[in-house]
């Protein structure tokens with residue numbers, strides 16, 4: 001028996017052949033990842049806030065268990081007190097939350113037939129949806145009419161419409177994370193390491209779509225400053241959020257070296273933004289972003305059905321209006337947190353994986369100074 005296992009023939013078939021085959025596969029594969037800009041590979045503790053809760057799930061409550069299928073973004077409608085969220089089955093759902101989460105009511109509101117991600121409220125009660133597959137949608141307040149506003153700019157179709165925000169004057173600002181890869185293949189966008197994302201505006205009066213910024217790395221969440229002068233938007237693989245000054249058409253870094261990969265960013269009406277990070281920075285992510293050949297291997301593995309994208313230690317970072325970190329709520333046991341919205345004393349978290357919204361009482365479970 002042992003003789004067989006260590007025979008040359010065994011070695012040949014079990015190791016050398018697969019090894020040679022994978023070299024050929026690697027060489028033949030056309031997937032061609034690029035190096036990331038060097039500043040994306042800097043890891044510092046500059047963006048770690050003084051206050052931390054590293055057990056986000058401890059004490060957290062689950063809302064709409066089993067009724068919300070990957071509720072990605074969360075938008076709070078103040079007048080009605082309803083939470084809107086977009087699910088992977090195409091439903092925009094409305095949730096009436098109460099003190100006791102078990103009494104919450106989930107309503108199937110409108111199905112876009114696509115994958116609703118970012119949500120925002122228009123000036124006339126309509127709900128604007130950044131639908132990953134469809135583009136930018138306008139759903140009338142009674143839910144009876146869904147209209148496509150835009151799905152291309154400068155001759156390039158959106159592949160992954162991601163987030164949207166509405167300015168006081170009615171102009172919509174939104175992101176397309178990638179014009180090359182759709183949501184189903186978004187991992188390839190991260191692995192390829194090339195900037196296919198755009199920040200854009202849509203003016204409902206002229207019905208024109210304008211590209212404000214191109215060549216962005218997976219342009220993701222976008223939020224409006226309370227004084228309406230600038231946007232803050234996230235670029236996931238760069239672990240960075242930037243400001244875009246609307247009148248000056250100028251870009252400036254808002255926060256970088258984030259402790260994770262940012263997704264949605266939400267303003268809370270109380271001088272803070274909340275940046276959700278579906279994954280923290282792990283050794284594997286670091287290696288993968290540093291070495292394009294690792295990302296190439298990941299891309300090839302994915303084509304053969306092996307998922308090497310591991311998300312862990314998700315969280316939400318609270319920052320002030322200048323991008324100064326205030327508090328981090330995260331959990332090594334949690335992943336795929338895509339949005340964080342503070343409503344009253346609660347933090348509500350959306351997810352790309354859970355079948356519920358996670359709610360944390362910030363007074364009972366605050367972030368605290370580290371010892």
Ligand SMILES: *[C@@H]1O[C@H](CO)[C@@H](O)[C@H](O)[C@H]1NC(C)=O
Nearest residue numbers: 061062065099100101102103
């Ligand atoms: C809510 O429902 C869950 C699951 O059914 C149960 O374990 C929990 O005790 C309930 N909580 C309250 C406050 O009723």
Ligand SMILES: *[C@@H]1O[C@H](CO)[C@@H](O)[C@H](O)[C@H]1NC(C)=O
Nearest residue numbers: 122124126138139140145204
């Ligand atoms: C959305 O559609 C409604 C009519 O259903 C219209 O009143 C509103 O102006 C539209 N909003 C945008 C941003 O186009």
